[in-house]
Amino acid sequence: MMSFFEAILIAIVEGLTEFLPVSSTAHMIFTSSFFGIQEDTFVKMFMVSIQLGSILAVVAMYWKRFFGANSKLFYVKLAFAVLPALVLGKLFDDAIEAVLGSPRPIAVMLIIGGVVLLFIDKVFQNPSIHSEQEISIKKAxxxxxWQCLAMMPGTSRSAASIIGGMQQGLSRQAAAEFSFFLAVPTMLAVTTYSLFVKEWGLEGEGLTGVEMMMETPQNLWLFLVGMVVAFVVAMIAIKFFIGIIKRYGFKPWGWYRIVVGIVLLAYFSF
Known part of the structure; x- marks a missing residue:
C-alpha cells in the first residue's frame, strides 16, 4: 500500500519536472525505484493521473489567456495541436506502458535529449515568433x-514540444509557454483516459483509475494530496524555468539530463 510520504514525494517530483525539459515520467520512475516504492497498478495510475494538478497550475498562472475575451482562436490552435498526440497515444498505449518498466532505455533517452538541448540555442538563433498570438494553426x-516524440518515456513532452516550437520559429520563451499551454489538453486527455477509460490490470482487465481510487478512503486521499502538492510545486517550477531560459537558455537543462542519465544508467546496470 502506498504511503502518504511516498505520494507526496512522487507529487513533488511530478510538479518539479512536468514542465521542465527533463522528463517527469523518468524522474518519477527513478524516484519510486530509489525509495523502494512498490510499483503496483495504483502507483502506476497515480503517477499518470496526478499530472492533472500540474495542468491546473498552468491554467491558474495563465488564466487570462485561457479565459480572456479573445480565447477562441487560442483554443482552436490547441485543439488542432493536440490531435496527433491523441491519435498516436491511443495506438501505442500498451507499448508505452511496457517501456515504463524498463529504466535503461529511459536513461538513454535522457542522455540523447540532453545532447540535443546543448545545441538547440545555436541551431535556432533567429526566431520570428515571440508570442502565442503569432502562432498559426499550421505551426501549432x-x-x-513534435510533441509525439515524447511518447518514448525519457524524451520529455516539454522538451519535444519546445524543440518543435523553436524549429517553427518561436523564441525560447514563446516555445516554452506554448509547451505549457499544449500540456493542458494533452495531459487532460491522458488523465481522463487514465481515470475513466483505461482498465488497469493484467492484459487490460482490471479497474479504472476512479474505481481504484474509490476502493478505499486512503486511496482517495492519496490522490487528492498528490494533486494539491503537484499543483503548488508546478507553479513554483514554471516561474523558475522561465527565469532560467531567459537568462541561460537550454544548455543547463542539457547538461542536467546528460549527468542524470549517465548516473541512472550506471545505477540500473549494477
Missing amino acids: VAIGF
Missing part, C-alpha cells in the same frame, strides 16, 4: 507532431 499542428 507541427508542434503537436
